Structure formats: structure tokens, C-alpha cells
Amino acid sequence: MIFSRTTRAIEADLHGASKYWLVCLVLMCGAVGWWGVGARVSVWETSDAARVELVHGPTVVQAPEAGRLSMFEMQVGKRVAQGDALASLEVEQQRLHGERVRASIAAARAQIEAVDAEIAALDELLSGGAEAAQARARVVQSQLKRAELAVEFAERETARVRQLQKSGVSAPVELDEQEAALARARTEREELARALHSRRWDASATRAELRARRERGRRERAELRGTLGELEGKMAELDYEIERHTIRAPITGRLGEVRELHVGAVVSRAQQLGTIVGDGELHAVAFFEPSQVLGRLEAGKTARVELHGFPWPEFPVLRARVTQVAAAADNRDRTRVELALIDPPSSLPLRHGQPARIEVRVREQSPLDLLLRSIGMHLRGVSAVAQ
Incomplete structure (x- = not known):
């Protein structure tokens, strides 16, 4: 009797606990199901x-032309500003050519000044000035000055070509041509000097002759100015070419990658020298x-x-x-x-x-x-x- 009561009491307790855990399980399953469907992950x-x-991206630094490095100032991590010179290529040939063109420009300008003086003297003669004879003499003097300038220029060119020939840069035929030009310039100068001292202007020189001489002077001046323009254009091209051989930083930043190069190394056209990491x-x-x-x-x-x-x-x-x-x-x-x-x-x-x-x-x-x-x-x- 006692055991049966105990057994029934235990069964009653287990039945109550089972209901409790069943409710808990249902609630947990519902919560998990709601989370599995309604939550967002x-x-x-x-x-x-x-x-x-x-x-x-980084900016690549390249060699614009093929040549030998005469300066190389690129190190990894070095900070550079836009326009800073990083490297340069040899430009000896362009420099020598530039010196010759500059000398030709100076000679052309001096000849233009001489022609201007000659034309001014002819204008004075044609205007009926009182000192006509002196004006004629000034014309000859202007011509003689031009001839002397031509001789000086030819002498400088001959000396320069002779020096280049000694160094093996110039050909022998160029020296022969320059010496012949010098001889012609000296002959013309001597003829004008004799004319200045011995010749007397003919008082009956017509105004037509003077106008013809003035027109010839103007044509010569126009040709000289055209030659001067060509020489100045050629000099600008040489300056640009020399500047192209200087490799500058395209942007401001730090050198991130640098090729292992040194002064005297030969680089090819468009060869990458390094990169610049900008700001x-x-x-x-x-x-x-x-x-x-x-x-x-x-x-x-x-x-x-x-x-x-x-x-x-x-x-x-x-x-x-x-x-x-x-x-x-x-x-x-x-x-x-x-x-x-x-x-x-x-x-x-x-x-x-x-x-x-x-x-x-x-x-x-x-x-x-x-x-x-x-x-x-x-x-x-x-x-x-x-x-």
C-alpha cells in the first residue's frame, strides 16, 4: 500500500515535470524557428x-631618347618636386651644333645692321641732302664694314672647323670649303678698301642708279632677315632637343622604384628608369x-x-x-x-x-x-x- 502510493506520487511528479520541459522545448523551438526565418544575417x-x-597609380619615368647618362640623381625614397632634374643624357653633338648656329645668328644680325646703314645713306642721297658726296662715301664705308664683318666671321668659322678637324669631328672637305670662303671674303674687302681710297663718286650719278642700289639693299636685307629667322628656328629646335635630354620629374612625390643605373650607362629610347609615387x-x-x-x-x-x-x-x-x-x-x-x-x-x-x-x-x-x-x-x- 505504501509502495503504491509512492509510485503514484512519483508518476504525478514526472508527469508535471514533463509538461514543464515540453513547454520549454516548444518555446525554444519557436524562438529558433522565428530567428531562422525572421532574422537577417x-x-x-x-x-x-x-x-x-x-x-x-604611380607615374613611370622613362628615357625620352637613347643615349649615355651624364647625370643620374635617382634614389629610392627620395622626395622630388615636379620639374626637378632626375637624370640627363650626353648632348655634346647638339651643343657643338648650337654654338655654330649662334655664331651664324650673330653674323646675320651684324650684316642686317650694315645693310640698314647702307639703305639709310642712299635715302639721304635721294632726299637731296647738301652733303651728297659724303653720303656716297658713307655708302662705300657701310659696304666695307659689311665686308670686314664677313671676313671676321669667316676667320672664326675657319678656326673652329680646323679645331674640330683636329679632334676628328669635322671632315677635311669642310675645312677646304671654309678656307675658300675666307679667301673670297678677304678679296671683296680689299676691293672695297681700294674703291674707298681711290674712287671718286661721279657727280652725275643719276637718281635712278641710287634707287636701284637701294632696292638691291632692301632685297638683300629681306633675304638676311629670312635667313636669320631660319637660324633662330633651328636654334630653338636645338634648345628643345637639348632640354629633351634632361629627364625631369613629371609629378611631385617620392621615388618608389629605381633601376640600378650609373653615370656612363647607356639607356634605350623609352626605357623605364623608375617610378614616382605621387601624393x-x-x-x-x-x-x-x-x-x-x-x-x-x-x-x-x-x-x-x-x-x-x-x-x-x-x-x-x-x-x-x-x-x-x-x-x-x-x-x-x-x-x-x-x-x-x-x-x-x-x-x-x-x-x-x-x-x-x-x-x-x-x-x-x-x-x-x-x-x-x-x-x-x-x-x-x-x-x-x-x-
Whole structure:
């Protein structure tokens, strides 16, 4: 009797506890089901092949022409300003040519001045001045001055060509031509000197002769001015060519990569000498597998950037936003994704080329959908292995 009562009491207690645990189980299942259907979980795609880059990338420094380096002032990490001379190529040939052209320009200007004086004297004769004879003498004197200038120029050119021939730069025929020109100039000067001292101007010289002489002088002046313009144009081209042999910094920044070169080294046209990392805006770049990107990543998606080598307690994870997704994969079957950094802290030492890990939020879905998708992917994988 006592045992039966005890047994019934225990059964009553167990029945009450079972109801309690059953209610708890139902509530828990309901909560889990509500969470599995109603909650939203962010799905992220991750890339460890990421880094920080300049928006416009580094600028390449190239050799504009082939030649031998006469100056090379490029060191990794050196800060340069736009326009600073980084290297230069030898320009000895252009420099010698430039000296010759400058001498020709000076001679042409002196001859133009002499012709101007001759024309002014003829104008004075034609205007009926009282001292007609003196004016005629000044004409001859102007012609003699031009001849003397021509002799001086020919002597300088002959000396210069003779010196170039000694150094092996000039050909012998050029020296012969220059000496012949010098002889002709000296003969003309001697004839004008004799005319100045012995000849007497004919008082009956007609005004027509004077006008003809003035017209010849004007034509000669026009030709000299044309020659002067050509020489000045040639000198401008030489100055430009010499400047092209000076390699200058195209932007302000720091030298990031420099080829191992030295003074005397020979470089080819368009050869890369180094790169300059500018002070422009930085952004993040990540490379994903095409399966991670196609139909999932697009401009405007939010992301997180974690820089390698910086402890997260001191340097927080950066926020970013997708700005561009490449339309095709590169030669390594990766898709490039560019992201804009959102308000990076000024205390963070961001630099071009810093490696990073980037996570992009592609969508939000319920935990139940995520579970079912994972199960389906697993079953497809098992089925493929079995086949």
C-alpha cells in the first residue's frame, strides 16, 4: 500500500515535470524557428589578395631618347618636386651644333645692321641732302664694314672647323670649303678698301642708279632677315632637343622604384628608369574569383578593410564602398574590384602598396536560407565526387 502510493506520487511528479520541459522545448523551438526565418544575417565575400593603391597609380619615368647618362640623381625614397632634374643624357653633338648656329645668328644680325646703314645713306642721297658726296662715301664705308664683318666671321668659322678637324669631328672637305670662303671674303674687302681710297663718286650719278642700289639693299636685307629667322628656328629646335635630354620629374612625390643605373650607362629610347609615387588620393583594390563576383558584387556595396601588420586594437578596421567592378577577369583569372575608403583616420599611415584583407557584404538573408544553401552546396559536392 505504501509502495503504491509512492509510485503514484512519483508518476504525478514526472508527469508535471514533463509538461514543464515540453513547454520549454516548444518555446525554444519557436524562438529558433522565428530567428531562422525572421532574422537577417550578412553574407560577406573575402579577398586576401588586396592592397592600398593610388587612384591614378604611380607615374613611370622613362628615357625620352637613347643615349649615355651624364647625370643620374635617382634614389629610392627620395622626395622630388615636379620639374626637378632626375637624370640627363650626353648632348655634346647638339651643343657643338648650337654654338655654330649662334655664331651664324650673330653674323646675320651684324650684316642686317650694315645693310640698314647702307639703305639709310642712299635715302639721304635721294632726299637731296647738301652733303651728297659724303653720303656716297658713307655708302662705300657701310659696304666695307659689311665686308670686314664677313671676313671676321669667316676667320672664326675657319678656326673652329680646323679645331674640330683636329679632334676628328669635322671632315677635311669642310675645312677646304671654309678656307675658300675666307679667301673670297678677304678679296671683296680689299676691293672695297681700294674703291674707298681711290674712287671718286661721279657727280652725275643719276637718281635712278641710287634707287636701284637701294632696292638691291632692301632685297638683300629681306633675304638676311629670312635667313636669320631660319637660324633662330633651328636654334630653338636645338634648345628643345637639348632640354629633351634632361629627364625631369613629371609629378611631385617620392621615388618608389629605381633601376640600378650609373653615370656612363647607356639607356634605350623609352626605357623605364623608375617610378614616382605621387601624393594623390588612395583607394583599396581587391582581386576575387569570378564566382565570388559575378551577379553578387556591384558598385555601392559596403566593405571592410583590414590592413596587414597593424594591430586592430590600435588601428580599427576601415570602412569602404565598392566603386567599380571589372567587366572581365585578368590573365590570372581574377576579377579586380576597386573600393573608396570612407573617412580613414588621419593617424593611420596609409601608403601605396600596403597589403590588406577586404570583406565585401554581398547580401542579407535569413539563417534558414543560409543553412539550406550550405546543405545544397554540400550535397552537390558529394554528388560530384560520387560520380
